[in-house]
Amino acid sequence: DTAVSQTPKYLVTQMGNDKSIKCEQNLGHDTMYWYKQDSKKFLKIMFSYNNKELIINETVPNRFSPKSPDKAHLNLHINSLELGDSAVYFCASSRGGGQYNEQFFGPGTRLTVL
Amino acid sequence: GDSVTQMEGPVTLSEEAFLTINCTYTATGYPSLFWYVQYPGEGLQLLLKATKADDKGSNKGFEATYRKETTSFHLEKGSVQVSDSAVYFCALSEGNTGKLIFGQGTTLQVKP
Numbered sequence: 001d002t003a004v005s006q007t008p009k010y011l012v013t014q015m016g017n018d019k020s021i022k023c024e025q026n027l028g029h030d031t032m033y034w035y036k037q038d039s040k041k042f043l044k045i046m047f048s049y050n051n052k053e054l055i056i057n058e059t060v061p062n063r064f065s066p067k068s069p070d071k072a073h074l075n076l077h078i079n080s081l082e083l084g085d086s087a088v089y090f091c092a093s094s095r096g097g098g099q100y101n102e103q104f105f106g107p108g109t110r111l112t113v114l
Numbered sequence: 115g116d117s118v119t120q121m122e123g124p125v126t127l128s129e130e131a132f133l134t135i136n137c138t139y140t141a142t143g144y145p146s147l148f149w150y151v152q153y154p155g156e157g158l159q160l161l162l163k164a165t166k167a168d169d170k171g172s173n174k175g176f177e178a179t180y181r182k183e184t185t186s187f188h189l190e191k192g193s194v195q196v197s198d199s200a201v202y203f204c205a206l207s208e209g210n211t212g213k214l215i216f217g218q219g220t221t222l223q224v225k226p
Contacts, residue, residue: 004157031212041201043158043216056211090157097212099146100165105157 003027004106006091012112013081021076021109023091029104031055031097032074034066037088037108049074050097081113116141120204120217127224133191135220137178137204140185145208147171147180147187152201152219161189161202194224 004025013019025032033048033056048056049068063079074091088108094101121136139145146165150158162171167182176191187204204217 033212033214035214041152041219041221043203043214043219045213045215048212056213092158094212098210099207099212101212102148102160102163103212103214105150105159107155107157 004091004093004104006089006106006109008109009107010110010112012114014114015081015083017081018077018079019081019111020078021089021091021111023074023076023106025072025091025093025104025106027093027095027104029093029095030071031094031101032068032071033092033094033103034074034076035090035092035105037090039087043090047074047076048097055097078111081111083113086111086113116145116206116208116215118204118206118215118217120202120220123201123219124221124223127194127222129196129224129226130193131224133189133194133198133222135189135202135204135222137187137189137217138185139187139204139206141206141208143208145206147178148205148207148214149176149178149187149189150203150205150216152203154200158203194222196224196226198222199224 034046047066052068091106092103094103148163149161162173164171164180
């Protein structure tokens with residue numbers, strides 16, 4: 001069983017479109033995260049949720065909106081896609097949000113905006 | 115703010131060579147330190163971690179020691195294999211949000 005899964009794995013779309021990426025974890029964790037990996041492989045946190053409550057909201061454009069319907073799911077919706085949004089997006093989860101806890105990562109969603 | 119700096123890659127080694135990937139950090143408090151590995155086309159996996167000064171994390175022949183005096187967490191392996199070819203990320207986490215701050219990643223290529 002996949003611990004942290006993301007769909008879709010690849011997403012190719014046109015500028016201006018709206019798209020969503022879904023993430024699910026079956027580890028029973030209560031904290032979930034979204035990270036963005038750019039073309040140089042640099043990773044930066046975007047958001048985190050703990051028990052459906054937003055904990056971290058980095059300086060991310062308003063076009064990005066996370067939604068956590070329950071603690072096993074954290075989806076990312078992106079409005080009005082731009083070329084610069086092309087990246088690999090990783091979902092992760094952990095037991096609790098503290099600094100000692102291992103984060104488990106999904107396989108990533110490669111978003112390409114044309 | 116907090117930050118992590120890793121040595122520039124790519125690092126190319128022959129099988130059975132000794133590996134060191136340098137990592138230094140800047141933090142205001144007492145962070146936990148991590149090494150994550152990303153194999154081609156996959157997500158990140160935790161390789162090892164250390165949560166306080168002088169702790170040594172180890173896994174799969176890799177090890178790293180949390181050195182507060184030099185603010186470093188260098189990754190070492192005595193004998194690398196072709197299967198170790200991947201991108202290695204040093205990261206820190208501080209406080210109760212769990213936010214990971216990553217270094218820029220170091221690509222390791224091991225040749226037979």
